[in-house]
Amino acid sequence: MQDSKFLTKHLLSLATPYASATTHSFLAAAGNGSLSHNLLSFWLYQDRIYAAQAYPKFIGSLISNIPFDPAHGLSSPEENLNKRILKILLFALENIVRESSFFQETAQKWGLKLEGWPERKGTRDYTAEMERMSKNWIDGLVFLWAMEKSRLAPGKSSSDSRTNAAIATLSENWTCPEFVAFVDDLSGLVDSLGIEPESAEWKRAEKVWARVVELEANFWPMEEEIQHI
Numbered sequence: 001m002q003d004s005k006f007l008t009k010h011l012l013s014l015a016t017p018y019a020s021a022t023t024h025s026f027l028a029a030a031g032n033g034s035l036s037h038n039l040l041s042f043w044l045y046q047d048r049i050y051a052a053q054a055y056p057k058f059i060g061s062l063i064s065n066i067p068f069d070p071a072h073g074l075s076s077p078e079e080n081l082n083k084r085i086l087k088i089l090l091f092a093l094e095n096i097v098r099e100s101s102f103f104q105e106t107a108q109k110w111g112l113k114l115e116g117w118p119e120r121k122g123t124r125d126y127t128a129e130m131e132r133m134s135k136n137w138i139d140g141l142v143f144l145w146a147m148e149k150s151r152l153a154p155g156k157s158s159s160d161s162r163t164n165a166a167i168a169t170l171s172e173n174w175t176c177p178e179f180v181a182f183v184d185d186l187s188g189l190v191d192s193l194g195i196e197p198e199s200a201e202w203k204r205a206e207k208v209w210a211r212v213v214e215l216e217a218n219f220w221p222m223e224e225e226i227q228h229i
Contacts, residue, residue: 006191007142007190007191007193007195007202007205008145008149008187008190008191010197011146011205011206011209012149012209014206014209014210016209016210016213024217024220025220025222025223026039026043026220026221026222027220029223030167033161033164035163035164035167036163036223037111037112037162037163038113038226039221039223039226040112040163040166040167041107041112041113041114041117042117042221042225042226042229043220043221044103044106044107044112044114044170045113045114045115045117046117046119046120046122046123046219046221047103048100048103048104048114049119049123049127050123050126050127050219051096051099051100051103052096052100052103053127054126054127054130054131055092055096055130056093056096056097057130057131057134058130058131058133058134058140058144059089059092059093059096059144060093061131061134061135061140062089062134062137062140062141062144063086063089063090063093065134065135065136065137065140066082066085066086066089066137067082067137068082081192081193084189084192085137085141085189088182088185088186088189091182091185092144092182095178095179095182099173102173106166106169106170109166109169110162110163110165110166110169111162112166117226117229118229120219120221120225121218122215122218122219122220122221123219125215125218126215126218126219129143129211129215130143130147133208138193138195138201139201139204139205139208141186141189141190141193142190142204142205142208142209143208143212144186145183145186145187145189145190146208146209146212146213147212148182148183148186149183149186149187150212150213150216151174151216
């Protein structure tokens, strides 16, 4: 029988459309230095909506749904778990505030346009799912882990152009030790929730992971989307 302590490992082993999220043409162009400045701006605008607007609401809703209960003793397993959840969610909130400022600073430094773009359907779908997932704290934590685990930074290029300099800066943001440690903490938290193999929550977690991968794949924009903007 599968061990509930390794739920995240199980989810990562599932057959999902993960390749579509990691081999998208946007990422290929970012990696080989051919990504246009406008397309990078268009994507960063979408990510700013995600980070500066949808993410704080998502984390705030999860915090409000932590199952604190006066009946739990100060050192009870339930209280300790709730405190652990709160600590991680507070870090997530603080980190996204920093990241939102970082987006603006990066855009200003490298001449990226962060205003005036239309919101994509992929962005609306992602933020709508975040709102839906935030209503259930267990599903929401699985969603948060899946979202951060599958979140991909554009690949680095050897070019020294302003576009690829911006790509390198953004990539470093999602590969820094602090972010890696945060994702590791989330993995440990999700694995400690006691979600039993083949339970209803386990099966929902499988669906959550598949949905996040799908949303990630659809979040990357295409060059033709901006040709008539």
